[in-house]
Amino acid sequence: MASSNFVDYVKIFARSGMGGAGAMHFRREKFVEFGGPDGGDGGRGGHVILRGSTHYWTLLHLRYNRHWLAENGERGGGAKMHGANGKDVFIDVPLGTVVKDAETGEFVTEVTESGQEVILCPGGRGGLGNWHFRTATNQAPRYSQPGEDLKEGFFILELKVLADVGLVGFPNAGKSTLLSVVSAAKPKIADYAFTTLEPNLGIVSYRDDRTFVMADIPGIIEGAAEGKGLGLRFLRHIERNSVLLFMVAADSKDIAAEYEILLDELRRYNPELLDKGRLLAVTKSDMLDEELMGEMVQTLPKGVPHIFISSITGYNIMALKDMLWKAINE
Structure with a gap:
């Protein structure tokens, strides 16, 4: 993990x-x-400003540049000359960045749109010159205002991936394989658990040149809400997804039980996640025949739209896109 280019948590001053x-x-x-x-x-005084940028997808560039200092404003001069404003400092961040106070943990702001600018630390206002204080009874005031003090602090920046569809499943459920089939993304794929160690985004092409964004989140294990496995580090990325696609392999001992474990982990992490649209894809279905699929349908979770798919053979992949597109737009 130390060599990963994906950084979704950083502390800055x-x-x-x-x-x-x-x-x-x-x-x-x-x-x-x-x-x-x-x-x-x-x-x-100069502001410290966060600016949303589509040129970044990680906070890696902030790992090695953690101190952001703006310039002070200059003093006023004679002949009512206004002092120069301090130069603002801009911190470009990827869309989906959430900022919290490092000491209190309180939410400060978030950046979700390209070009969006949020003042993180406002510069101090310049003081008024003595010509503002002249009156009929005091025509020669010998005082002026000092400049307003600066603002400073430590902040935690967290990245929550922005995507239309988030893939939820245990390690080795076929999430990365699906993403590689429906998009141009090239996630690492292998036949062992925790192949995916960082979120991967892919743009999925749909009918009539329409597209939507799919995110492959590292696999969840039981106890993830308490930090087991990759735990809380990646569960937060699911919060930004419009639709959650639960993926369980066809060779699972109990598909309904695995689904409930995944659902319970999301519930314990953040109950609001259960308000999102949910679909269930039974992966690796190329090993099943029609008769076996019919029998398995009776054991699947009730009230959740489901579909049998195979990323290897392409079975029902277009039908899955149809279901996802409908869910996204609902």
Whole structure:
């Protein structure tokens, strides 16, 4: 895992710029005896801004650049000259990034759209120059405002994959094979558990040039909600999916029991996941005949649309796409 390019969790430090102080200055010109105050305002401190970008799909670029510091605003000058604003700092993040306060764990913000900008640490406002404080009874104020203080803090950035369909199943249920068949994604495939160690996204082509996004999530095991296996690290990616496709192999001892274990893990992690659309695909069905499929239907979970598929032979793959497209648009 240390060599993986997929990083979905990182801690950063961000600090905005301090506002520039307002100027305390008086107009001084030949033949102008009482020029009056003309101190300009200080510049705003730079913001630290999160910006959604489709050019990133992981937080890897933030692992080696964890300190983000914006510039301070400059002081105001005479002749009502406004101090320059501090330069803003932009942190480009992949869509689906959630930000939490590192100390309290409280939700701060999230970025879900390309080009979306969210101010993480606002820069301090510049102070007012002394010309703002002139009055009829105090025509020569000898004071101005200091700049507003900066904001800083440690933040946790978590990535939750954005996809229309999330594949849910035990390790070696055929999730990666399905993704490789219906899209151009090339996930690692092998005949042993936990082949997939990071989420893989694929764009699935559908009828009339329509498409939808499918995510292959690392396999779930019993106890994942408590952190067993890859546990909580990848369960959060399911939260972003519109539809969940449960996948159980045809050679399973009890398909309904495996489905209930998977469902229970999602329920224990986040009960709201049960509100998503659910489908059941019985994979590796090329080993079954029509008669055996008919018998197995009686043992499948009730109330969940199901389909028998084989990614190797292509059996019912188009029918599965039809079911997924309907579920997504419902």
